[in-house]
Amino acid sequence: MWSNVLYIDLDTGEHKVKDRADLFDKYLGGTGVATQLLLEECPPGTDPFSPKAPIIFSIGPLNTIFPCVSKTVSMFKSPMTGELGESHAGGRLSMAMRFAGYDSIVIKGRAEKPCYLSIHDDEVQIKDATSIWNVSSVEVIGKILREVEPGKGRRSIMRIGGAGVKMVRYANVNVDTYRHFGRLGLGAVFGSKNLKAIVISGTEDVEIPEIAPYSKMYNKLYDAVVDTEVMDKYHDLGTAANINVLNQLKGLPTRNLKQSGFENAENISGEYFADNLLLRKIACSNCPIGCIHIAMLKTTFQKGHEFEVNHISYDYELIYSLGTNLGINLAEDVLRLIDRCERYGLDIMSTGGVLAWATESYERDLITPTDTLGIALRFGDTNNYLKMIDKIVEMPNKFYQTLAKGTVAAAAEYGGEDFAVNLGGLEIAGYHTGPASIVGQMVGVRHSHLDNGGYSIDQKAASQQLTGEQMVDKLIYEDYWRMINNSLVACLFARGVYGEQTIIDALASVGIKKTRDELETLGREIFLAKYEFKKQQGFDVDKIKVPGRFYETISQLGMIKEETIREMLELYKKKTGI
Amino acid sequence: MSARIKVANPNRCIGCYSCMLACSRVNAKTASLIDSAIDIRTSGGIESGLEIIVCRSCIDPPCARACPTGALTPRNGGGVILDKDLCDSCMTCASACLPRAIHFDKAGMPVICTHCGVCARFCSHDVLELRKTEVL
Ligand code: SF4
Ligand code: SF4
Ligand code: SF4
Ligand code: SF4
Numbered sequence: 208m209w210s211n212v213l214y215i216d217l218d219t220g221e222h223k224v225k226d227r228a229d230l231f232d233k234y235l236g237g238t239g240v241a242t243q244l245l246l247e248e249c250p251p252g253t254d255p256f257s258p259k260a261p262i263i264f265s266i267g268p269l270n271t272i273f274p275c276v277s278k279t280v281s282m283f284k285s286p287m288t289g290e291l292g293e294s295h296a297g298g299r300l301s302m303a304m305r306f307a308g309y310d311s312i313v314i315k316g317r318a319e320k321p322c323y324l325s326i327h328d329d330e331v332q333i334k335d336a337t338s339i340w341n342v343s344s345v346e347v348i349g350k351i352l353r354e355v356e357p358g359k360g361r362r363s364i365m366r367i368g369g370a371g372v373k374m375v376r377y378a379n380v381n382v383d384t385y386r387h388f389g390r391l392g393l394g395a396v397f398g399s400k401n402l403k404a405i406v407i408s409g410t411e412d413v414e415i416p417e418i419a420p421y422s423k424m425y426n427k428l429y430d431a432v433v434d435t436e437v438m439d440k441y442h443d444l445g446t447a448a449n450i451n452v453l454n455q456l457k458g459l460p461t462r463n464l465k466q467s468g469f470e471n472a473e474n475i476s477g478e479y480f481a482d483n484l485l486l487r488k489i490a491c492s493n494c495p496i497g498c499i500h501i502a503m504l505k506t507t508f509q510k511g512h513e514f515e516v517n518h519i520s521y522d523y524e525l526i527y528s529l530g531t532n533l534g535i536n537l538a539e540d541v542l543r544l545i546d547r548c549e550r551y552g553l554d555i556m557s558t559g560g561v562l563a564w565a566t567e568s569y570e571r572d573l574i575t576p577t578d579t580l581g582i583a584l585r586f587g588d589t590n591n592y593l594k595m596i597d598k599i600v601e602m603p604n605k606f607y608q609t610l611a612k613g614t615v616a617a618a619a620e621y622g623g624e625d626f627a628v629n630l631g632g633l634e635i636a637g638y639h640t641g642p643a644s645i646v647g648q649m650v651g652v653r654h655s656h657l658d659n660g661g662y663s664i665d666q667k668a669a670s671q672q673l674t675g676e677q678m679v680d681k682l683i684y685e686d687y688w689r690m691i692n693n694s695l696v697a698c699l700f701a702r703g704v705y706g707e708q709t710i711i712d713a714l715a716s717v718g719i720k721k722t723r724d725e726l727e728t729l730g731r732e733i734f735l736a737k738y739e740f741k742k743q744q745g746f747d748v749d750k751i752k753v754p755g756r757f758y759e760t761i762s763q764l765g766m767i768k769e770e771t772i773r774e775m776l777e778l779y780k781k782k783t784g785i
Numbered sequence: 786m787s788a789r790i791k792v793a794n795p796n797r798c799i800g801c802y803s804c805m806l807a808c809s810r811v812n813a814k815t816a817s818l819i820d821s822a823i824d825i826r827t828s829g830g831i832e833s834g835l836e837i838i839v840c841r842s843c844i845d846p847p848c849a850r851a852c853p854t855g856a857l858t859p860r861n862g863g864g865v866i867l868d869k870d871l872c873d874s875c876m877t878c879a880s881a882c883l884p885r886a887i888h889f890d891k892a893g894m895p896v897i898c899t900h901c902g903v904c905a906r907f908c909s910h911d912v913l914e915l916r917k918t919e920v921l
Contacts, residue, residue, distance in 0.1 A: 272816040274803070298831075302802070306818060349830055360826025360836070361802075361818060384832050410891070412809065412817030422810060429803070433909045489831060490801035495909040497799035518832055 218316030236267025297491035298383030307409030343369030358408025368552030377557035447477030527637030528559025534586030560634025641665030641764030687730035787862025
């Protein structure tokens with residue numbers, strides 16, 4: 208039950224389905240299973256862009272059948288970091304995989320010609336995508352495929368835009384228009400395989416072993432999600448609520464982290480967006496929260512009331528990276544920048560980081576107008592940033608080719624390493640809250656603020672006077688337990704609802720018996736398996752350089768000392784055994 | 786008193802499918818979309834809005850009139866009742882229903898809305914409401 212893995216080989220055009228109960232019984236699903244598949248399929252030294260490098264998708268046993276268990280995890284070797292690439296997306300993908308009857312999908316090889324995958328129940332086809340390969344906009348790709356593919360109404364469509372085709376290393380994969388496999392470059396890996404899109408739909412149902420306990424559990428969880436305060440933040444302003452909060456606390460990276468607060472934060476705050484630009488909210492499948500905030504941007508393009516209207520989804524991270532971090536003062540301008548990146552399928556957190564580094568480098572004359580092809584870079588200059596984004600995808604010269612490789616690659620070439628704001632090769636999330644955020648992103652298995660929520664541990668430290676060791680313990684706890692949430696592939700926004708006991712009860716209600724100890728051990732095991740992969744691919748936590756900028760800008764917890772980071776890192780290593 | 790499902794606020798739908806999963810869970814004892822009598826679907830991608838397809842509880846139901854075997858009979862208060870033993874899966878009823886409210890499960894049986902209201906219970910956005918109707 209619930210353990211089918213679909214293997215697709217783009218070299219030969221063949222596919223097969225294997226029952227991998229061996230993996231699903233032990234590792235639940237999602238992240239747990241995908242890690243094992245990655246270890247099996249991606250030997251040390253594999254080039255992220257070689258046909259041998261796999262793309263893996265995985266869901267878990269509770270996907271679609273419980274509220275907010277709505278995500279899919281993808282794993283691959285990251286072209287950004289050269290090691291573990293892991294990204295999570297919502298939308299309708301997990302539901303579509305579930306009802307198509309596939310719990311994981313493993314894609315290898317490289318198609319000879321541009322292709323897309325059409326997966327509808329048992330029908331798996333590799334189809335010619337030559338005519339849409341150079342269509343740059345992910346929105347248009349969605350529209351085209353909707354016309355020719357079955358499964359109308361409830362299928363999921365993953366696709367790459369111009370950035371993925373050109374293999375910009377931080378290209379993302381767009382899922383159902385408003386969700387993404389964002390970080391670490393899955394879009395570039397799609398591009399390297401000549402894979403433009405995947406359409407998936409299904410008509411299976413999930414048989415529930417015993418309906419009564421399942422329904423009871425469902426009702427409990429549904430009510431918890433809908434009626435309690437835990438989820439209010441996501442119902443209302445969404446993650447964008449963080450702009451004002453972090454600004455006041457001095458934790459909001461601004462102008463390439465030269466500052467940790469933005470004087471115009473109010474103008475691009477979640478409150479401003481919600482009051483003035485919010486059009487509607489939508490949801491991932493089976494998530495009554497519906498945190499996906501869609502703004503309407505109305506632009507005149509000619510006299511006589513000629514308007515162009517765009518619907519753009521926004522979130523905290525996007526407003527930080529293309530807003531405060533670039534010194535953008537108007538919410539409408541932030542939307543224009545988001546929209547431009549979205550069309551190309553660029554990871555927005557990385558794009559913002561790259562542009563911020565480039566702007567500071569330009570200020571310091573490390574790069575010249577010759578490099579930028581005449582585009583002057585200034586914080587706050589939206590129009591020039593729009594031009595830069597086009598050029599990053601076009602790559603007309605060496606400078607832009609380098610920018611398309613990310614901040615670290617660009618700094619290695621042009622200098623400015625001390626303000627190339629990254630951790631472990633990846634541009635950071637929008638939190639300059641203190642040491643737990645920094646250490647958390649360094650050690651986290653996917654260099655993400657979502658690995659262990661270091662930022663919220665910093666916030667706790669502010670009120671509870673935590674020692675470095677206590678912070679490390681909390682990081683480790685989150686690191687292990689989030690492996691479980693991510694193996695179910697529950698939305699981490701709902702982690703307040705899916706605590707330890709709830710997970711145990713929800714699993715039990717569909718016949719999967721696990722004790723607390725078993726789950727905690729499993730979380731640790733999955734975490735270590737990921738580290739095994741990382742190390743195989745050359746990752747060494749001691750080699751991560753923390754750019755000086757992190758120590759120069761005041762954080763929510765005051766100035767951060769290098770030795771604090773070093774001490775916490777040593778403790779973390781000792782306690783986890785990594 | 787009888788009751789019927791009413792699409793009260795269609796524009797508030799967020800496309801979460803909680804209603805459909807509730808219908809199949811309670812009425813068919815599965816987690817499924819195709820076992821649901823209510824159908825939420827995007828109309829050309831999530832960016833183009835959502836269609837909410839439910840039985841409109843016709844007082845003089847054309848689906849029942851079209852059924853050649855008498856498997857569908859008018860329900861007191863609107864809508865129809867299905868007698869599975871009489872149904873031969875011919876799908877004639879589906880074409881008679883303009884709102885396209887009749888779907889078929891994997892076994893080819895029509896999934897007919899009983900206006901039980903469980904979908905409304907699980908709609909967090911008040912898109913659906915269970916309303917009382919006159920019994921004739
Ligand atoms: S909370 Fe938001 S991102 Fe998470 S599953 Fe729900 S709609 Fe999707
Ligand atoms: S199924 Fe269609 S035709 Fe039949 S009662 Fe409902 S809305 Fe009317
Ligand atoms: S499918 Fe069944 S209920 Fe519908 S018209 Fe045919 S016999 Fe009647
Ligand atoms: S539960 Fe309500 S909001 Fe969700 S899909 Fe159904 S009608 Fe729409």
